[in-house]
Amino acid sequence: MKRQLAAVLAADICDYSRLMGEDSEAMLRALRRLRAEVFGPNIASHHGRIVKSMGDGWIVLFSSAVDAVSSAMRVQDRLAEGAHPDEPEIIMRVGVHMGDVVEEEDDVFGDGVNVAARLEQASAPGSIVVSEAVYGSLDGTLRPSFDDGGAWELKNIERPVRVWVRGEIPEATTASRTNSDGLKIAVVPVATADDRHEVQELAHAITGDVTMYLDATMWMSAAVTQSKKDAKYVLEAFLRSSGDRLRLDVQLIDANNKVWLKTKFDGKLANIFDWQDLVSEEMSGQALRTIFDAEQARLDSTAKTELTASDHALQAALALELCDPQSLERTLDHTVSALEIEPDRADAISIGLIAFQSCASVGYSDLCDQYRKHAEVWLKAFDRLNAHDPISQMSVAFAARLEGSMSASDNRRFLEKVLRTSSLDYVTLAFCGWGFAFLGLPEQALDCLRRALRLGRHTPWRLIILGGLGQAYLQLGQFEKAIDVCGEGLAISTKYTALYRQTAAAYAQLGDMEKAQAAIAEVLWQMPDDTISAVRMRSGYQDNPATRLYFDGLRMAGLPE
Template sequence: MTSERVERRLAAVLASDVAGYSRLMGADEIGTLAALKKLRREMIDPAIAAHNGRIVKTTGDGMLVEFASAVDAVTCAVTVQEKMTQNRDKAGPPIQFRIGINVGDIIVDGDDIYGDGVNIAARIESECAPGEVYLSDDAYRHVRGKTMLAFDDLGERWLKNIDRPVRVYAGRLVSPSTKGITLPERIGRPLPLPDKPSVVVLPFQNMSADPEQEYVADGIVEDITTALSRFKALFVIARNSSFTYKGRAVDVKQVGRELGVRYVLEGSVRKATGRLRITGQLIDAATGSHIWADRFDGDVADIFQLQDQVTERVVGAIAPAIERAEIERARLKPTESLDAYSLYLRGLSKFYKFSGQANAEALRLFKIAIDVDPDFAAAYGRAALCYVSAKAFGWSSDLSSEVVEVKRFSQRAVGLGKDDAMALSLSAWALAYGAGDLQSGSSLIDRALAMNSNLADSWHYGGWIKNWLGEREIAIERFAHAIRLSPLDPLIAIAKAGAAHCHFYLGRYDEAMSWAALAFQDDANNQAVLRIVAASNALAGRTDEAREAVALLCEVNPTLRLSNLKEVLGPYRQEDLLLYQEAMRRAGLPE
């Protein structure tokens, strides 16, 4: 006598229901049913299909969905909940979903599924707060570091009819699209605080009579941020994220929630008749209370000393255990020449406008700064970065004639900036992307991160370099770390695209598409984003979507062809380049 074979498989299981469904039906039965059907038709079912899910069954207000990928399941769930939040104020019954997700072994019986993997998902859903997405620890392990989501550890829970405690996590979107959304609406729930004192330096207000002095205030903030980031005992948000608040009236409690920091430093700068005044106040973002407030006055020639004083006061207030040696290390001055420093700040102001014309002007200013002070390491690094940025963003059609300059500026920055993590990082990126020297670039990134683990740029550049070297899992971790240090970065799409490239080369085309979709939300015109959307769709067999992305790509860069694709991709290994070219050929990129 033989027993019937039972089909089993590993799957990500999503269980959902409507919070307070009986109450809603009692108040408005017809309206609730109509609203629920509309939500399924217009929002939920399309989201499930887009993330390759299979609806197993629906039971009144409930739904059971199977996914082959945990990343797809979680991304789909969080996307639905975010859309529900955005539509909550519209007329109709106030419907909220609870969603639970588990990864486990399931029993397949026809179109239905059973087993422990299903039961745990359903029990987690019953624990879930309305409007939230809860994951089991097994699901969390499958998605950790692979999405642009944040996860809060809710601890172990004893679930009904489950014979062991299950650790539960709440998942949420970190940085959805900023298009058409005012800043306070970007992130509705707080990021978890790091395990060490965390701080962001907001843009200082320019109190000078001359608006042209804005670059001085911005430069001071950048230098204070850099000085603070040298302290390994601190977690410091990157400049690119902090400057998204520039020109806004902000609520420091909201800033703390959006960036996941405990402390906020804000202030002002006044420059007049050779004198400089910096005011600063350090605020506890959790309570809104002031830790300290002070002003620092001196001659313009004392600018570095004044910045040191502000930095020391911040460090002394929030990390008193930091060793004196680290404080002395943070006093490193970029240059002794105030003229060179002023030119450098002007160059930074231009560089951060992220346009071809501004980039060319920034390069000119950095070169003049070098002429004034030939030992200014950071200026050499920034000049090299301008060259490679022109290539990366399509502002220059050919970098081959400038490779000699890239190497010269980069090597000079390394020689002068042995203790300057930013100079080393800029040089690493320029040498790797601009000159194809991956080994030197990788070594410099490692040195920079050993000096300063708070530099988002180092993690970002290091992610791309590891990707080109074929070390994709390490690259994914570096991209995730870069995004946590700078969650509102205007260039965050490039880091997400980097993670998508890594998954693409690991053969995880669905996960690559999940990352690419997040990147596309942030910057739908970025060439790196459009390329990986096209390539991932092509190898996943979604030809129409791949060709649509190529059509957009050719609008952004009409000169791009398979024959010159290598010039913009970066220094990939030959086998990686051939795979990328084949994917783009299938996507319809012209020869």
């Protein structure tokens, strides 16, 4: 399995079935000409790679958004010149998105593929539609070719996608963001005085990456723009260079021009791709942490009676930081308050179910009893709201699995499907990671959780991510790493008992029974009635060699059966 960040071009022939039905031989000649003279050579000249061909459509990967868009424009221009006299006219739709892509055997999937395909399907014949992430990576020679298409609601894509269109803009697809009251972030294109192509391209790539990461985060929307109008926060950066040396100066300001973050990143041009990934993730993470801290300060200074539904939903998410009973109760309480104001608010319902199921998984039975009726109402609400966001879907699936109505194989397929549609949001990654750990699939869990930590290290969800990592390392038999990760988490909170259980199991597997028993003593001090069977039942752990390492370790450490 190969993962990469790529510019994805999705192309499709309009009215293919009708054209084949009218004159199949002429249509086949036209297709051969298209592949040999237009599509194939153009893709190759722009360093693209066809990874999937469906007869009437293609998925093509590029390392550069500029190459993907340039190729799309040349293909459409060639087709606009007209058809061969004896062949039907071929008209194509094209969508381009920059996102995470996974290649496995003969298939390709991921956020990049899903969004590009949906953009293509929603576009008008003969047009090219690119996402904001792609548009932000284009230079001044390509941008004028595109008009602002606004935000489009796309089928099975959680958030509306800001698009730019070359050609006709279908009125039916335009829509405002569903989270219109969320945190709006303006990402100013990274500027540089260096006219070298690789430096200019790096600036565009960082702009696109950071926007993509921020926009994939729950409770906020991000867009590349020079305008600061209506944005609550503005992220700016300037890329300086001297020979092989690079320095990116970054600052985050609010609508009143107050500076909340000012930092810099140094690197070398020889290591440009790795540095781009590192800087984009670290820049996004620090921005998220700063924004959440600023919002927490604002919420703390606001009377509860003056909080909006959006405020309560955000406060519910931020309160999860310590994963202790008090934090989870605050999350559930704010969820109830948000839904009293807006009963159909899907983001609040999602976060409330996450908190409730966390209570169930960790073993906080009193909180489960207190909020069980609310959770039942929230689950039913998803059917009424037809919510398709990944967190909503995972909440429903987790409940179904614990009830026994979803098999392990179905749950695995479900998690893989969720990752294909939302592989950039650290919350989704964290809970998919935990889901794989419950199934005893530590390699898949580790893939999700490592990426979640890179994107969410500076966010309130760090502790939950570290807990998942500890479980994944433990199931892989990497006991020292499990202990180190749990230690990092316990430095944040000593009340997240999952970390003590994992520490105990890891030390027991290493033969250090004194430290193992000390960790179990902490668990039983906080949860006197905890047992191995209770841990297994409330999280739905599968019984396989990977999970047995955990439960055998707990048994050796002295946790009662």
